[in-house]
């Protein structure tokens with residue numbers, strides 16, 4: 623059985639090799655360890671082995687683990703965020719990947735304003751238009767950016783996030799990532815105030831190679847580091 627230490631080394635090595643092959647600087651790609659369902663002691667071990675940023679998809683879990691582990695890693699909220707759960711993570715998440723509607727922007731902004739902080743967000747896009755997935759349509763992204771820029775001054779948008787369709791062919795996955803990159807470039811060229819397009823969060827254990835080739839700056843890796851998740855035994 624491979625250890626977490628080996629897994630982290632192997633994934634990082636793969637990321638670096640793919641980046642170099644694609645003519646990119648490996649330092650431009652953040653390995654985000656996805657720790658949903660992973661216990662605190664195992665996360666601590668991953669941190670000892672070099673993981674510097676972790677992603678949780680449930681806000682209460684992020685809060686619980688943050689309270690045990692603290693600031694020695696950067697915490698990312700990567701999963702769907704209900705408006706009534708913003709309070710758990712507003713002052714803990716370094717980056718929220720799942721901003722996908724105005725009501726959520728409003729709630730994040732209100733809470734951020736009260737705390738006098740600025741909150742980093744990525745706008746989640748549902749490129750493949752799967753009904754099961756959250757996120758804006760590609761053609762809604764520009765208007766949403768303009769709205770956030772005008773109305774929600776305590777939100778700092780740093781880029782875009784997407785998930786490729788499950789079980790899709792490589793060509794389809796590549797097409798999804800390429801479309802996200804294109805929108806990112808287009809938005810960047812508009813120079814909207816408070817909107818930066820420096821991060822592209824795309825690619826998971828099964829497709830991070832394609833994502834890096836297409837410009838990902840954050841890859842979200844769970845299974846390849848921590849093994850398969852067992853949802854029946856763990857919460």
Ligand SMILES: *Cc1c(COP(=O)(O)O)cnc(C)c1O
Pocket residue numbers: 656658679700701785826827828842843844845846
């Ligand atoms: C679980 C999850 C991941 C990681 O998926 P793996 O296939 O285990 O690497 C990435 N992004 C999001 C939003 C997730 O929920």
